[in-house]
Structure formats: C-alpha cells, structure tokens
Amino acid sequence: MDHDGVTLRRAVRLTGIAVLIAVSALVCALAVGPTHVNLSEVLALNHQSLDYQKVVDYRLPRALAAAITGAALALGGVTFQVLVRNPLASPFVLGVSSGGSLGAALALSLGATFVGPWAFLGCLGAVVIVFLAGRRHGKLSSTSLLLAGVITNATLSAVITFINLVAAPSDRDRILRWLVGGLPESLDSSSLLLSAASVLVFLTHLLLRSRELNLMAVSDEMAARGCISVNRLRIEFFVTGSALTAAAVTLAGPIPFVGLVVPHLTRLAIGPDHRLTVPVAAFGGAAFVMLADMAAQSLWREPLPAGVLTAAIGGPLFLIMLRNLDRERAGLDG
Amino acid sequence: MRHPAFILLAVILASTCAKPPVPRSTVRVIAAATFDVPFPTLEACDPIPENAPKRLVCVIPSLTETLCALGFEDRLVGRDRWSDWPESIRRLPSVGDQRTLSAEKIADLRPDLVVMWPKLGDVRQALTQSFKLNVVAPETEADSAFAGIIQVADSLAVRSRGEKLVEKLQKEQVRIQKRFRERPSISMLVVLDRGQGSLYVIGDGSFLDSLFETIHATNVAPAGGGPWKAMSAEALAETKPDVILDLSLGGGAADVTEADVFWRRFPHFPAVKQGRVFVAHAPVLVRPGPRFYAAAEALAETIHGP
Numbered sequence: 197m198d199h200d201g202v203t204l205r206r207a208v209r210l211t212g213i214a215v216l217i218a219v220s221a222l223v224c225a226l227a228v229g230p231t232h233v234n235l236s237e238v239l240a241l242n243h244q245s246l247d248y249q250k251v252v253d254y255r256l257p258r259a260l261a262a263a264i265t266g267a268a269l270a271l272g273g274v275t276f277q278v279l280v281r282n283p284l285a286s287p288f289v290l291g292v293s294s295g296g297s298l299g300a301a302l303a304l305s306l307g308a309t310f311v312g313p314w315a316f317l318g319c320l321g322a323v324v325i326v327f328l329a330g331r332r333h334g335k336l337s338s339t340s341l342l343l344a345g346v347i348t349n350a351t352l353s354a355v356i357t358f359i360n361l362v363a364a365p366s367d368r369d370r371i372l373r374w375l376v377g378g379l380p381e382s383l384d385s386s387s388l389l390l391s392a393a394s395v396l397v398f399l400t401h402l403l404l405r406s407r408e409l410n411l412m413a414v415s416d417e418m419a420a421r422g423c424i425s426v427n428r429l430r431i432e433f434f435v436t437g438s439a440l441t442a443a444a445v446t447l448a449g450p451i452p453f454v455g456l457v458v459p460h461l462t463r464l465a466i467g468p469d470h471r472l473t474v475p476v477a478a479f480g481g482a483a484f485v486m487l488a489d490m491a492a493q494s495l496w497r498e499p500l501p502a503g504v505l506t507a508a509i510g511g512p513l514f515l516i517m518l519r520n521l522d523r524e525r526a527g528l529d530g
Numbered sequence: 531m532r533h534p535a536f537i538l539l540a541v542i543l544a545s546t547c548a549k550p551p552v553p554r555s556t557v558r559v560i561a562a563a564t565f566d567v568p569f570p571t572l573e574a575c576d577p578i579p580e581n582a583p584k585r586l587v588c589v590i591p592s593l594t595e596t597l598c599a600l601g602f603e604d605r606l607v608g609r610d611r612w613s614d615w616p617e618s619i620r621r622l623p624s625v626g627d628q629r630t631l632s633a634e635k636i637a638d639l640r641p642d643l644v645v646m647w648p649k650l651g652d653v654r655q656a657l658t659q660s661f662k663l664n665v666v667a668p669e670t671e672a673d674s675a676f677a678g679i680i681q682v683a684d685s686l687a688v689r690s691r692g693e694k695l696v697e698k699l700q701k702e703q704v705r706i707q708k709r710f711r712e713r714p715s716i717s718m719l720v721v722l723d724r725g726q727g728s729l730y731v732i733g734d735g736s737f738l739d740s741l742f743e744t745i746h747a748t749n750v751a752p753a754g755g756g757p758w759k760a761m762s763a764e765a766l767a768e769t770k771p772d773v774i775l776d777l778s779l780g781g782g783a784a785d786v787t788e789a790d791v792f793w794r795r796f797p798h799f800p801a802v803k804q805g806r807v808f809v810a811h812a813p814v815l816v817r818p819g820p821r822f823y824a825a826a827e828a829l830a831e832t833i834h835g836p
Contacts, residue, residue: 229634230632230634230635230638231634231635231638232638246637246638246640246661249637249660249661249662250634250637250638250661253659253660253661254633254634254637254656254660254661255634257660307649310651310652361760362760364730364756364757364758367649369627369628369629370628370629370649370650372629373629373630380652381631381632381633381650381652381653381655381656382633382651382652382653382654382655382656382659382660383652384655493632493634498611498624498626498627498630498632499626499630499632499635500630
C-alpha cells in the first residue's frame, strides 16, 4: 500500500475516534446541566414536558453552539500557529478577539440587548487594522503580522478597560461576563446556521490546503519549493484564521486557551501532519468546549461562563505540555 | 557614644517604639437596622383574580419587594441572589444574578410569570422561546420606576393595586418633603460604588435622584451621566458637599475601615472636616421599590435630626 493510502486510512480512523469523542461530549452536555433532568421523559418525546424542553430546546442549541465555537477556535489556532510559525500563537494573538470584545463592550455599555453583530463588526475592524499594519511592500510578513496583532491587542484592550471604567456598574457586570467568554443563554437558529456553515467551509478549505500547511509549518523556502506563492497562502490563511475566530467570538465571546491547547494536544497525540491535525483538532475543540460548558453550568451553585473553565483547565494543561516537551527535547539532546 | 549619629539613631529607634495616636474615624456608620423599614400596606384592595399568575420568579430586588407589596409574597417561588427583603423570601431558591442568570434554573421552578431585567435579552429569549414562559421586563433604572410598578401589576392582573401603591408612594414622598421643608437645605453627594480611580454617584434624571428633593437636599453631582454617574475624586473635590453618603458598603466591619481609609485621603473636603461622611449598608436606598421613601425618611432623620 502506498504512503498516501496509509495516511488516508489513519486519517479516517483518527477522525472517527475524534468524532466519537465529540458525540460522547454532546451526549454528556445534553444529559448534565444546572438542573436535574429525567431522561425517560426526553426519550418519550413528550414535547410538553419540561425535561424535554430543557434538553431539546435549551441544551441542544447550546451544545451545538459550544461545538461550533470549539471547532472554530481550534482550527483558528492551527492556522495561526502555522501562519506565524510560533507554537504560542493562538486565535487571539492577532487582535481579532480584542476587536470582538471592544464591539461587545461598546454595545453593552450603550445598553444593547444583543451583542453578536457588534462583536462581529469589532472582529472585522481589528482584522482590517492588523492586515494593513502587517503588510510590508505589498507582502504579509509573519513578524509584522505578529507585531501588528500584539500592538492591536494592547491598544484595543486599553480601550476596553476605559469603557469598563466609565460604564454603569450594572453594565460592567455584563461586560465582564462577556469578556470572560461564555455561551449566551439563547441563540437564534440563523446565527447558529451561519456560524456552522462558515466553520464547515473553512474546515474544508484547510483540509484541501493541508499539504500547504505542512510545507509552511517548516519554512517559507519549503513552501516556495512546493511551487506555492507564499504571500498568497499567507493572506489565505490569515483570512481563514480570522474568519474562524470571528465566528467563534461572535457566538460565545473570547473563550480562552482552546485555540492554544487543542492544536498542541492534537499534535502531541497524532503528530504534526496537518492532513490529520485539521479534522482531529476541529472535533477535539468541539468536545473540549462542550465539556467545559457542561462543567461550568453544573459544578458551581450558580452557572459560570465556560471561559472560566477552559482557562482553569487549559492553563495548567499547557504548562504540563511545555514541561513534557522540554523533557523530550532534553532526552533527544542527551 | 555621644557621637551625633548615635544620638540620631537612638531618637529614630525610640520614635518607632512610640505608639502612634489612633486617628478619629472620618466616617459615621448608620446602622443597617435604620433602613429596615416596611412597605406601605394596601387596604381595601380588590381580591386577586383567579387568572393571576400562581408561581412567580423575580430577579430584580426592587420588584421582588413590589410583588410582595402587591400581595404576591406567598406566590414567589424563586428570586435573584440580591433579593433579600422581606425576610421570608430568603428561603426561596436563588437563580443567580445579572452575571450568572440561568434560563434553565428559572424554568426548573415552573413559574407562570418571570419578572426580569430588560437588558438580558438572551435569557429572556431562552425563557420565551425554549421554555414558552411569560416574561415581563419593566424599565426600572430611569425615572419610570412607577411605570414599572404599574407594568408588573398589569401582568399580575391587579392593575388597581399597582395604581394604589403608586398613589401611596407619591403621597408618602409629599409628606416627607413637607416634614423636612423647614430644615436647612443640605448639599449632598451619594456615592453608590467606589471603583478603581472612579466613584459612582447618583446622577440626575433618575428615580434615585428623587431622594434629594424628598429629604430637602441638593445633589451636588454635575448634571448628566444618568443614575450611576462616574466621577473622579478631583471632580468630587470641586463639588464641596456638606454631607457625603457612602452606600458602597458590603455590610462587613472591614468595609467600614476601608471606607474610613478612603475618605481620610480627602481631609480638605468640607464633609470630611466636619465629620459628615455617613456610611451605610442600605440596598433599599438604591432600589426604586415600595420601601424607597420610608428609607429616605429614615435617612433624613439621621442627617437633619428627628
């Protein structure tokens, strides 16, 4: 059997496992929540029962939103880590989430009831700023992008702090809740479908471009040797990563660490080949956010935003990963 | 040993052993019991009709009090974290607060009416669309607090009770105004919260602002900025209030010490100089509910004297 055949079989097997994990997470997210549910009522498809409404009308859209957010953030992480060739890059490093947060903070301080459209406009604004600032002589450079992202992040964060300070205390609570990152209590089906469609489109795009992702992850020269226009690819990946982040941030706010931890965990588990990493990270990210939201909803006496849990789990997990990586490197050097 | 350096060292060491004088506190605490006032009783009301909601969840403290004043105390099945009056409702399950409100937890209490904040659009949508619940979200922060009471009474099918309550509150306000009209007017600033570098004070044009005219005081906060107006300490210095009422206390003893330390930073303020900085844990004074004017009267008695 040829090499591609082996990779395809491995990809199908690993993606199958990732799908299984994501489906299990979905079942957990439907069964466990802030209140008790009698599952027999749900399985009896009694539309009038409160338990049915809890699971089907409330938890299911929430879990799907969590899955879409997780997948988008994980794919955004994969893309940005290749784009800036920095393992510490996450979907938020290029300022996209700060833009979304600024839009949301502005909307909340002005008393808006729904912040999604504002967050999306904020993301879009930040993307345009970083794109224009990251170009040198008509070309996108990794270093310039990273610097432009860091500076945009810092500037927008300062504006968010200012808005937070001048906002009424009742609005400050809502701004804080949004900034921590959490799924809204209700989502209209159109925004859910739109986000799902965007994630699906960009997932397909990344799968089709997984060979180029592999080459770019090594070096620009390698990518150029593969007869690829490096600048065009950079723009493509920048747009893809930004759109995925914007979709996630618009849906659930800036949920931290997903885009950093999930791609790393995926690479640790299955290796650096993006033909495998892309689908597995997408389903892994979906499962991670679904489980984090489920735990955040049910662990404490009052539901918490999922971002609190992803940060609490993701931070230490990332430190452990770093430690293991250092040990491995020391072992190789030794 | 008589070297000046040794003498200086001895003086310095001796000075560190001396007990520093205990400074007089800059703040005067108004006991929480002062504001433990009842709401007006509604006599000779129409009975509650059959079609009125039987299970209520309210997540706005001022309107929880309103529901009780309208005669629905025994129909409440859930409350928010901050609804704490009357005492009987403290045993009810809490469904969170503005930051942590969960539609599922509210629905789990099987209410037939939910009274909630108008700004929490996503929770409201989940309650009405996923759980098919009736929700009323009256305006509470601006000068429409009375309109909010009528709106809630309407949704409870007891509009006449709501109108009676509003009438009683308006009469109560006029009575208190008359009682303190002859006292010297006081320039006052009411601090709602102390943030990092900012103070939040009662601004003009809100229901809370009516506190000043009720107790014969003037609000020295600059115009504009809404009910929760942000001010810098420097801007505060320019207002020169005779009285400062600091309502940012959480209720603990440590909060009083913290307030004392904070106001000690502004010794040139007339209110600080004259020992007229009052601190209190009095959520009732920031709730546009049925006990607001009774609490305002208790405050006026403290500030003006009985």
